[in-house]
Amino acid sequence: MWTSEITSMIIEGVWATLYMTLVSTFMGYLFGLPLGVLLAVTDKDGLKPNPVVYKVLDVIVNIVRSVPFLILLILLIPFTRLVVGQSYGSTATIVPLVIAAVPFIGRMVESSIKEVDPGVIEAARSMGASDFQIVWKVLLVEARTSLIVGSTITIGTILGYSAMAGCVGGGGLGDIAVRYGYYRYQTDIMIVTVVLLILLVQIFQTVGMFIASKLDKRK
């Protein structure tokens, strides 16, 4: 029963999963990185404290983060249809993935930036650096290692979410596991997909940590 069709389907599943994960992570950072910077900068010990902006962003982030992903996925179906024209398949899954990823990434980035030594920020201010220069040339540079570690964690999380999207026809390995393993009791296929998911997470984790430690000049 293990046919070449199944093999090629699984290979396709791997690609679909990679496609969803990487595109979502990239788009997530497109919005999440500025969001995280804004959170860190407007917080009360930040460069430009602004309680109103901080509180508004903080509440929005908390709301999105507290909706379980599976429910968010279903809630967003009309929106997804509006954006990509359909609500199933890999490309459609990217929409809820990005929306779930942005606040998650925002928090990661915020905490990475808050780890930067305030003394270095003060030194930059004493040299006449503007707030924008401090963000660009000090905060993002000094927080680099922590940001990469954060993105490694993010990729793992989004990969997990993408598999979850399989329940509602999201495509990728999760989809295969649900369709074959759950609905057709083909446990072997399910095990293979699970093992592949584990392998993918392992690879991303290892590569991410390797790059992070390679780029860290503090030791």
Place this chain on the structure above:
Amino acid sequence: MPEIVLENVCKTFTTKDGIVQALKNVNLEIEAGEIYGIIGMSGAGKSTLVRCINFLEEPTEGRVLIRGKSLGEYSEKELRKQREDIGMIFQHFNLLMQKNVMDNVCFPLYIQKKSKREAREKALELLKIVGLSDRTKAYPAQLSGGQKQRVAIARALASDPKILLCDEATSALDPQTTSSILALLKDINQNLGITIVIITHQMSVVREICNRVAILKDGEVAEYGDVEDIFLHPRTEVARELIRNDVEINQDQKGPALHGRDLIRSGDRIRVIYRDQPDAQPVIANMVLRFLEPVNIMGANTRSVHGKAAGEIILEFIPESTQKAEMKQYLRDCGLEVEEVDVNVD
């Protein structure tokens, strides 16, 4: 015109425990080209004060004038431009840990949008001055504390400032390194003509390089003046306490004997004569602490001369004493008379 003038500078902070007055009516004038020390115990407001000079902290009241121009009148952008003229170094160096030595020194120049080539040339020149031109590719984590402070000094000098602020710049360093950093600062002051303001809690730092000093206590200037005057004639309790706590920076190199002696018998004696001393200053003890050489008190007595108390003390120096002349001068500067004594050592 003085380089830096502080006029009635006050600074209050609102914390959750209430309002804290960090600075109260501070008035100071710092002349161009001098090394000015601001000393005080921790919590005296020194760090806040130095941050008012480049407006990292904006005073709640009062004015800060740099070459006659009030910093408070500048816009945010003009203020940033002004800060290029005022370099600053810190206790914990505050280098970019993810950038190498070269990029750290270039950093202020990149902020000013100087070209990479121009920045690197300037940085290399400065790294030569601080003696680190062979470590351009090293990262701060690979350097010792003293080397990090040298990089920080080079970085602070990159924009050709007229003023250099040093916030406890030697407090995290060991005594030898402290001496070498102070020597470097002195060189910079003399060769580049940069006005230096040094914040410290160590009297030894002030004694080593400052021309003038202000003593800060509870946010107020308790006393200020020439370093020598303050050392010899401290008027306030806080000044005396700071002088008492003063330990030699380079204990290993100065003073042949830090430890006590069982026996001092060199025959090298002086007679110290004192009259009514209004302030009960422990002159002999202070002298020993300052020069780190024990002396033996061979005898002492007090008589009444024309109804006034006059006393004499016979002191004997240790045989290997290297600072006899300085110690005698110290006693004279404290208002005592000093005479040589011929004695036969039995």
